[in-house]
Structures are given as C-alpha cells and as structure tokens.
Amino acid sequence: xxxxxxxxxFKSLCIASKVGEAVRLAKQALNEGKSVIIGLQSTGxxxxxxxxxxxxxxxxxxxxxxxxxxIIYKIFGIPG
Numbered sequence: 001x002x003x004x005x006x007x008x009x010f011k012s013l014c015i016a017s018k019v020g021e022a023v024r025l026a027k028q029a030l031n032e033g034k035s036v037i038i039g040l041q042s043t044g045x046x047x048x049x050x051x052x053x054x055x056x057x058x059x060x061x062x063x064x065x066x067x068x069x070x071i072i073y074k075i076f077g078i079p080g
Contacts, residue, residue, distance in 0.1 A: 002071060002075065005067055005068075005070065005071035005074075006071070008067050009064050009067040009068055009071070011042070012042070012063045012064040012067060013064050015041065015042060016064065022038060026038065042063075048061050048063075050066070
C-alpha cells in the first residue's frame, strides 16, 4: 500500500504543477481564436467522494493531501 500511495501522491503533485501553465496556454489559444481541448488523466473523483463523506464541502479539496493523510494514518495506525 505504501508504494501505491507514494506514486499516487507524486503523480498528483506533478499534475497539479502543470495546471497554471495549461490554463495560460488555453487562454492564449482562445485569444487567438483557436479551440482548446484538455484531457484529464485523473480527476481525483474517488478522493473527492471520500472527502465529502467525512468533511464539510466548504474546505479546499486536495487529492495529494488526502493521499498523504491516508498513508500516514495507515502506516502509523492513527485513526482518521
């Protein structure tokens, strides 16, 4: 479970680091009259669903944070 969570966490960080540039490029293309299509590799839907079961929906939802918390709880046996 550890390595799976480890890879999921860093994958989420890599995807998140690209969002700002993707938005900038999309806006630039739209300003040039082009069409923009963005394909999502991962939506974080499973973590969002789990998050909403346990917390208030007014908080910022972060898949990397949820992954990190889950692995800490499982490794160290801390109740979540």
